[in-house]
Amino acid sequence: MRMRRIISLMLAAIMVFSMFTGVSSVTAAGKAKLVTKKLVLEKGSKKKIVIKKKNKKNSYMFVSSNKKVAKVNKKGKVTAKNIGKAKITVREIIKGKKRKLGTVKVTVKKVGKVPDEDSTPLPGTSDVPGKATQVPEPTAIPTPSPEPTISIDIDFTENDLKRFSAEGDGVKLEINKNGYNDDACLMATGRNQRNDWFGCGPAIDITDVIKPGKTYKIACYVRCDNNATITLRSINGTGGGWGNWPSQVGDTIDVAAGQWKYMEATYASPDTINANNKIRLYWDANNTANMYVDSITFIETTVIDATFKTLFSDIFGNVGTCNTYSQMRNNKAFTTALYNSVTMENETKPSSFLNENNVSNSVPAGYIIPPSYKDNRYPVLNFETFDNVIQTAYEYGFKIRFHVLVWHSQTPGFFFRQGYSRDNGYVSKDVMNGRMEYYIRNVLNHIYNTPHGKDVVYCLDVVNEYFHNYDQGRKSNWNSIYYPQETSQENRTNKPEYVKRAFEITYDELSNLGLAGKVKLFYNDYNTYEVTNDIITMINYVNEDKKICDGVGMQSHLDVGYPTPGMGGMISNTIDAFAKEGFEIQITELDVTDYNNSGRQLQYYKDLFNMLVTKKKSGVNITGVTFWGLCDSNSWRRDGKPLLFSAVFSPKPVFYEVIETAKNAWK
Template identity: 45%
Template sequence: MLHKRVGKQRKKLSLAVTFLLLFFTAVQTVPVKAATEKYYNFNNLTYQSAWGASYYVNGGSAYISFEGQYREIKFRLPETLDMSQCTNVTFNASSPNGQIAFKLYDTAGNQAAVKYNFNSSTSDVSFAPNTSAKVNSIGIMAQGTHWYSAVVNSVRFTMNDGGGSNPGTTDGTLLNTHGKTLKYSGAAVNYSQLRDANTLNVIKSQYNSITLENEMKPDAILGYSPNLISVSQAKNNGYYIPSNYNESTVPVLNFSTMDAVLRICYENGLKLRAHTLVWHAQTPDWFFRTGYSSNGAYVSQSVMDARMEFFIKTYMNHVYLGNYGSVVYAWDVVNEYLHAGSSGGWARVYGSNLGTSPSYVKKAFQYAYDCLSYFGLTNSVSLFYNDYNTYEVTDQIISLVNFINSDRKICNGVGMQSHLATSYPSVNSYKNAMQRFLNAGLEVQVTELDVTNNNANDQANYVYNLMSAILSLKKAGGNITGITWWGLYDSVSWRASQNPLLFSNLTTPKASYYSALRAYTDAGYTIQ
C-alpha cells in the first residue's frame, strides 16, 4: 500500500510539473503584438469625392472649405487597414470656426466609425474606432450650418503588428525576396537621387540594381546640339572609329554623369542596367544629318552604319575600359523598334515599316556583341531588345529576335517594359507572353514596371497576382533574371497622378508592396 501511495504521489507530482512546464511554455510562446504607427499626410492620400466641399494641398496638409452643414470630402488611404487590429485613430487638424467630424469608411463605402464635435485650433483628436471593419477611406464632414474652413494635417492609426493588409513579412524586402530569387531587384533612378545619402541608403535596402531614367539615353550622351572634334582628336580621346568611317569629324560624347553614377554603383554594391543605345526617341535629329548639322540632309544608310558603330562601340568601350565597368550587367541595345513607326532619324535613314527583319537593328546588336566579345563578357553581360506592350506584339518580338540571332545568338532576350494598369492587360495575358518568350529560349527581364490604378486595393491585388504569375514561371525553370520598378515612389513617377509604384513616398510602402512580398512567400519561397 505504501509503495502504491508513493507511486501515486510521484505521478501527481509528475503531472503537476508537466502542467507547469506546458503553462510556462505556452505563456512564453504567445506572440506579443507590438504597436506600430501608420501615418499619412495628404501627400500620401488620394482625393476620392466631395459634396459641397473644396480643397487644396500644401505642405502635406489639406485646406478644406465647406459650404454648409453635412458637406463632406473623402480621401482614399494608400492601403486597407484592419480596424480589429487598430487601438487608436488620431487626426491632427484645425477648425476654430466650426465643428467638424472625422469618419472612417470600409471597402464597400459604408461608414465604419465617426468622431464628432471637433472644434479647435491645431491639435490632435483621438478615438478608438470600435469596429472590426477593413477601412480604406477617411471623410471630413462639416457640422456647422455656415460657410467655414478647416485644415487637416494628418491621420495616424495605432496598429498591432500585422494590422494592415500587410502579410506580416516585417523582415522581407524586395531585395531579399525577389532580388534573391530572380537575381536582380531594381528601380529607375536619377543621378541626383543617387547623390542624396538618405535616398541612396533606401535604394540599397530594397534594390541591388538601378536603371538610369534618362542619363544614359542617346540625347544625354550626344547632347542636344553637336560639339564636333576631328577624327584624329577623337582617336586620341580613345574613341572607336570604324574603318568605314569616312567623315572628318565626330561628335563629342559626354560621359561625365554616367561615370559618376558608375562610381557610386561600384562603391555601394549596386549593379546597373544600361538603357539605351538605339531608340527612335530621345536621339538628337542632328545625329542623322550630313555634317551633323541641324539643317543638313539625312545621310545614307552606309554613313549611318558607320556612325552607329562609332557610337555603340565608343560608348561600351568607355564603360568597360573604365574602373567601374563591372557594375554594368545588361544593355538595352535597341528600344521600342516595333513601335517606332515613321518617326525619328532611324526611320528617316533606314525606312519605316521594315517588319521583323530590320538590318540596322541586327547591326546594332552585332556591334554591341563585338564589344562584349572583345572584353570577354559575352557569358556575363546580357544584350536585350526592350519594348512596351510586349503582350500585344509577342509574335513579332520573337520573329525579330530570331532574325537578329539568325547567324549566332547575339541578343540574349527581351526586356518587358511593363507599364501596366489594373484594368489592362490581364495577368493571364501578361503571363502567357512571358511564357512564350521563355519557351523561345530567351532570357526575360521585367524592365520598367509600374501599375496604374483607381485605388490602392486594386493595385495590391493586381501586383499580388502579377508577382505570383512571374514566380510560378521562375519556379518552373524560366530564365527570368530581374524586375525593375520604374521609379522609387509615386510622386517621382512619370505617371505620378495614377500612383503606380509600391511606395507613396521614399520610406512609406503601400499595400501593393506587402502584396508583392506575400506573393513571394505564398509561392513557397522563404525569407532569410
C-alpha cells in the first residue's frame, strides 16, 4: 500500500515537471515548421511548398483558397494556373488531430514578369539585400505565348543531376541542403582554377528539351559564398557562341554573400539543333568561391513585339544592326524581331576578300580584267562567307548595307605593293588605278550575280573615312601612292582623285548590271560634324560631272559628353548642312557611351531620336539608322555600355524611351 502511494506521488511529480519543461508528443522540440511563406510564380510554372523538420509518422495537408489560380497536390507542389492571387493553408495531421503550420501567399503573374522579391537570405544570415536589378515597365508590352510550354522545372529535391555537368577544370557538383526554399540545391565547388575568359561553374545540357529557332525565358535562384557578380553563359558549336567560345545570356546580377537572388534571362535557340553538338548553359561567379543554383525553369516565350521594327521602318525605311556572320546565324529570333537591315562587322571589308597567299598567275575563271589592269598576277577573292551572308539575309528578310569597298584600314598591305608582296615597295598610281578597278568590278559582279544578291544588297559604302586616314598615326597606303608629297593631314586634299575614281568605277559597273540609281552609293565617315565642309567639298567634287555619290553615312560613335545631340546641336547642324546640299543621309554606326555611368545616356538617346525623327518629318532625306552591335556585352565599346540592350533580349530602359520619343515626334 505504501509502495503504491510512493509510485503515485512519483508519477504526479513527473507530470507536473513535464508541464513546465514542455515535453509532449504534440509540442516536442524539433516540431515541423513551414519555411515557404510566399510564392511568386509565372503562369504555367510549378513550385514546391517547403516544410522543415517533418515527422515521418505525421501527414500534411494543403488547401488552396482559389484552385483556378493556384492548384496544390498532396505533396505540396503548387501549379500556377491563372494570373491572380491565392492562399494555401498548410496543416500537420498528428494522430488524427490537425495543427495549422501557416499560410502560403501565392501570386501568379504573366510570363515575363519578374518576381517582387529581390533576394532571400539563408536561415541565420543577415537580411541585407543584394543590388536590385532594375526592370522597367515597358511601354510596348512584350507579347507572351498564350499557353507557355515548360521545358525544364528542376528544384533538386529528387537529387537528380543527370542533366548537369561541371564546366571548368577542378569544378565538382553536389547536392547541398540549403536550397532556395527547400532542403536541396545544386552546389559547385573546386572553382579555384577559374579564369575571366570562360569562367566556371555548374552547367546544364538543354539539347534535348529546346526546339530550333525558339526563345525561352530562363528563371532560377543563385547564391555564392562571397559577394559576386553572376553570369549565365551558353557554349556550343551551333548557337550562342563562336565554336566553343561562350556567349553571355541575359544580364549579369550582383549577389550578396550567402543570399539567394532571383535571376532571369532569355535564350534564343539556334536554327538547327544537332544531338551530337551539345548545347549547354552554365553559371559563373566572378570569384572562386562555392556557388549555388536552385529552382530552374525554362518556359518557351515571345519577348519582343514588332513595335520597334515597325515604327522605325515606317519612319526611316531602314533600321539595322551590325553583326558578324556567326552572330547573324545564332541570333535570328532577336535580330529579325527588331531590324530589317544588317551591316556585317567584317565580312564585307577588303581584308575578308583579299589574301596574300591567294594570288594567281593566271586569270581566275569569270573575272573581269579591265584595260587599266597592268599586273600579270591576279588576286583570287574569297567570297565563301559572304555568299552565306547573302543567303542567310535573304532567308531572314534582311537588306544588307555593304561596308566597304575602299578604306585605308582593314585593306591588306600587300594589295598596295609591287608583285603583291608586302616586302616590296609601293606600286605606281597607274598600277593602283588598275588594281582598284579590278577589285571593285569583280566584287560587284560577284555580289549581283550571286543568287539573291540583287534582292538584299541595297546600298554600298564606296569609300570609308578618307578624312580620318591619319588616325592610325601614319599616312595611309592610298595617300602614299596617290599623294607621295603629302606630309601631314593638314595639307591633305579635300578633292582626292582616287575617291572620285572609286565612285566612277562603282557607278559604271552598276550601270553594266542595270542597277545604277537602284543601289545607293555613300561616303561614310565618323565625327562628320568636325569635317562637315570638307565632306561637302569632296562629294560635290565627286559629283561635278554627274551625281554618282548619293550621300553620306554618318557614323555615330557618340558619347554622353560629346557631341550635342538635340535640335540646334552639332549633329543637327551637320544634318542640316548635308540636307542643304541634297545629300541622302544615313546614321550608320550608332552607339552612345557613358563610361562614367553618369546616368545621362537615356536623355541623350531621347534628344538624339527626337531630333532625327523631327528632321525626317520635316523632309530631310534620312533613309536609315544602324545600331553598331547587338548589345552592350558584345559591343566594341562595351565598357561604355553604349547600346539599347545590355545583353541579347535584355532591353535597357532607354530602349522603351527611344520608342516613345520617336512615336511622339512622328505624330
